[in-house]
Structures are given as C-alpha cells and as structure tokens.
Amino acid sequence: MEKGQQLYEGKAKKVFATSDPDCCIVSYKDDATAFDGAKRGTIAGKGAVNNQMSNMLMQMLEHNGIPTHFISELNQRETLVRKVSIIPLEVIIRNVSAGSFAQRYGVEEGIVFDAPTIEFSYKNDDLHDPLINEYHALALKLATKEEIDTVKALAFQVNDILKAFMKTLNVDLIDFKLEFGRSSDGSILLADEISPDTCRFWDSTTHEKLDKDRFRRDLGGVEDAYQEMMRRLLEQKD
Ligand code: TMP
Ligand code: ASP
Numbered sequence: 119m120e121k122g123q124q125l126y127e128g129k130a131k132k133v134f135a136t137s138d139p140d141c142c143i144v145s146y147k148d149d150a151t152a153f154d155g156a157k158r159g160t161i162a163g164k165g166a167v168n169n170q171m172s173n174m175l176m177q178m179l180e181h182n183g184i185p186t187h188f189i190s191e192l193n194q195r196e197t198l199v200r201k202v203s204i205i206p207l208e209v210i211i212r213n214v215s216a217g218s219f220a221q222r223y224g225v226e227e228g229i230v231f232d233a234p235t236i237e238f239s240y241k242n243d244d245l246h247d248p249l250i251n252e253y254h255a256l257a258l259k260l261a262t263k264e265e266i267d268t269v270k271a272l273a274f275q276v277n278d279i280l281k282a283f284m285k286t287l288n289v290d291l292i293d294f295k296l297e298f299g300r301s302s303d304g305s306i307l308l309a310d311e312i313s314p315d316t317c318r319f320w321d322s323t324t325h326e327k328l329d330k331d332r333f334r335r336d337l338g339g340v341e342d343a344y345q346e347m348m349r350r351l352l353e354q355k356d
C-alpha cells in the first residue's frame with residue numbers, strides 16, 4: 119500500500135495515511151527520549167527492533183483473543199495498521215515495583231506484587247502526562263465507562279498472556295504501558311507498540327535490565343539490550 123501524507127510525528131514514530139481511509143502506516147524511528155522529552159538521544163537499530171518485536175507480540179496477542187491494530191509488516195521499520203483514534207489514556211500495568219511507582223511510594227525496586235496493579239496517565243504533553251483516575255477520565259470525557267471497563271479488562275488479559283510468554287524467554291515482565299484506540303466501527307483495539315521502550319524487561323536469572331531503563335539511567339549497553347530481547351524472541355519463534 120502506498121505511503122501517503124504524514125498524519126503525525128511522535129517521539130519514536132511517524133504515522134502516514136494510505137489510500138485506504140481505515141489503514142495507516144507506522145514508521146519507527148531510532149530516536150529516544152525520556153523524562154518527558156528532557157533527555158534525548160538515538161538508539162541505533164531501535165526502530166527496527168521495536169517494529170518487529172511489537173508486531174510479533176501483537177500477533178501473539180491476537181491469537182490469544184486480544185483485538186489489535188496490526189495488519190501486516192511492510193519492512194524492517196514500517197507496519198500497516200488499522201487506523202484508530204487513540205484514547206488519550208496511557209494504561210500502565212505493574213507486576214513488580216520499579217520506576218515511578220518505587221519513587222512515588224518510597225519503596226525499593228523489585229518487590230513482587232501479590233496481584234498486578236493498574237493506573238492511567240492522561241496522554242497530554244502540555245500537562246506532562248499526569249496520573250489520572252477513572253472518575254477524572256470520565257469527567258473529562260476522555261472515554262466512556264464501557265470503554266474504560268473494556269480497556270481495563272484487556273490490559274489485565276494482555277498482562278497474563280505477555281507475562282507467561284516472556285517467562286519462556288527467561289524474562290520477567292516488570293511493568294508496561296499500553297494505548298488503545300477506537301476504530302471506524304467503534305471497536306476498541308490495542309494500538310501503539312509493545313517494545314523495550316514501553317515495557318520493563320528483567321532477565322529472570324540475573325535481573326539485568328533489558329529495556330529502555332538502560333537509556334533513561336545511562337547504564338550503557340542500550341543497543342545490546344534491545345538486540346538481546348530481539349534475539350530471544352526470534353530464537354523462541356524458530
Ligand atoms: P514508570 O515507572 O516510569 O511510570 O513507567 C511504567 C512503564 O511505562 C514502564 O514500563 C515504561 C512505560 N512508559 C512508557 O511507555 N512511556 C512513558 O512515557 C513512561 C513514563 C513510561
Ligand atoms: N518516552 C517518554 C518521554 O520522552 C518517557 C519515557 O519513556 O521514559 O518523555
């Protein structure tokens with residue numbers, strides 16, 4: 119399908135129109151930002167890893183009953199997806215304390231929760247993506263009650279499936295962020311990406327970080343961590 123006009127450019131991806139009004143092309147960049155864009159850099163090969171990893175994981179989720187925007191991979195960095203209007207809520211699931219959870223509540227990283235947690239951020243760059251609860255999201259008409267219920271149920275299902283899958287790669291799924299969208303027929307689809315940019319992955323044996331925290335925290339070995347996650351995924355596929 120022909121790449122049309124650019125519709126959107128985000129920090130890590132560009133979105134293009136196509137001749138089909140229900141389809142878009144997503145193009146993944148190597149650009150990386152953290153802390154609300156305050157830290158900037160590039161991670162060589164990240165766009166290709168995130169594109170291919172996200173597509174493999176979305177297909178695996180589809181097979182397990184999760185509706186996603188994925189249609190087909192076009193090349194290393196580009197994917198054809200269903201066009202959606204993104205619900206401006208970042209849905210964050212956590213299995214283990216880390217990141218902003220550990221900071222906000224003054225606890226160490228690595229505490230395994232008895233049950234996963236869920237939280238939402240209001241996706242709004244001007245406001246720096248503040249935490250928001252369901253009632254506030256409803257008051258702001260960001261989504262309907264039914265949509266929020268659907269999104270929550272899907273997010274916990276994704277967690278169950280993804281956590282079990284990652285375990286087969288000897289990776290612990292610590293936490294992750296999802297975004298959902300509404301398609302032209304009103305159905306809710308998992309959109310955006312699932313990658314080391316949007317998940318925390320720790321090696322189950324060594325607890326080594328295999329995700330964007332290596333960039334956020336200047337831990338070194340950023341490119342290697344992305345490649346290592348991709349290697350494990352491809353190895354599992356064969
Ligand atoms: P946090 O601990 O910084 O709140 O991050 C929780 C998870 O969400 C982590 O896996 C990284 C992911 N995340 C994003 O995908 N985008 C973001 O802008 C932020 C802040 C976190
Ligand atoms: N991508 C986000 C930003 O640039 C934050 C992050 O992933 O840490 O601000």
